[in-house]
Amino acid sequence: MACGSHFETGNCVCDILRQIADAQSDVVTNECTTSCEQSINDLLGGTLPAANDLDTVPVILYCDCEPFKGFGAPTGTTGDLGSFGNVVGSFFFRVKSVDDNCCTVLELLRDPNDNNDNPDSPADQSTDNLEATGICITVNVNCFCHITCLPAISAL
Known part of the structure; x- marks a missing residue:
C-alpha cells in the first residue's frame, strides 16, 4: 500500500x-488566525464585532508556485472615449464572479497612495489601504495551484 x-x-x-x-x-x-475560512467567517460577521462593514476577502493567487500579477488600466481622466490611464499591476484581487467552468472575474485591489504601478512581489505592494479599482480581469482559475486569503476588509 x-x-x-x-x-x-x-x-x-x-x-x-x-x-x-x-x-x-x-x-x-x-484554529488558524489567518486563513480563507477565517476571512470568509469574518466577512459574514462570524467572529469580528464590527464585521458588518467588511465587503472583501483579498486574495493572492499562485501559478507555477509564483504569485500571479494582474494588469489593467483605469478609465481615462480626460473623459475622452477610448482613453485610459496608466497600466497598473496588482497581486491582490477581489472575486467578482465565478461561473460553472471556473471562469472568474477578478478586480484588482490597490492602495491609492501606492505610486508603484508595477510591484515585483506582493511584499513590494502597499496593503495599507487596499481599495477596489474598478479594473477587472477574467481568468481561468483552473490554471492556479495555490490561493492565499488575507483578512477581510472594507474595499469600497
Missing part, C-alpha cells in the same frame, strides 16, 4: 496531505 493511497484522488501529494491531516486531527487544532 502506497503512502496516501487510502484516498486515491489521483494526486499523490493531495493523498499524502489528506493522510497527514487525518493523522494530526486528534493532535492539532484547526
Whole structure:
C-alpha cells in the first residue's frame, strides 16, 4: 500500500496531505488566525464585532508556485472615449464572479497612495489601504495551484 493511497484522488501529494491531516486531527487544532475560512467567517460577521462593514476577502493567487500579477488600466481622466490611464499591476484581487467552468472575474485591489504601478512581489505592494479599482480581469482559475486569503476588509 502506497503512502496516501487510502484516498486515491489521483494526486499523490493531495493523498499524502489528506493522510497527514487525518493523522494530526486528534493532535492539532484547526484554529488558524489567518486563513480563507477565517476571512470568509469574518466577512459574514462570524467572529469580528464590527464585521458588518467588511465587503472583501483579498486574495493572492499562485501559478507555477509564483504569485500571479494582474494588469489593467483605469478609465481615462480626460473623459475622452477610448482613453485610459496608466497600466497598473496588482497581486491582490477581489472575486467578482465565478461561473460553472471556473471562469472568474477578478478586480484588482490597490492602495491609492501606492505610486508603484508595477510591484515585483506582493511584499513590494502597499496593503495599507487596499481599495477596489474598478479594473477587472477574467481568468481561468483552473490554471492556479495555490490561493492565499488575507483578512477581510472594507474595499469600497
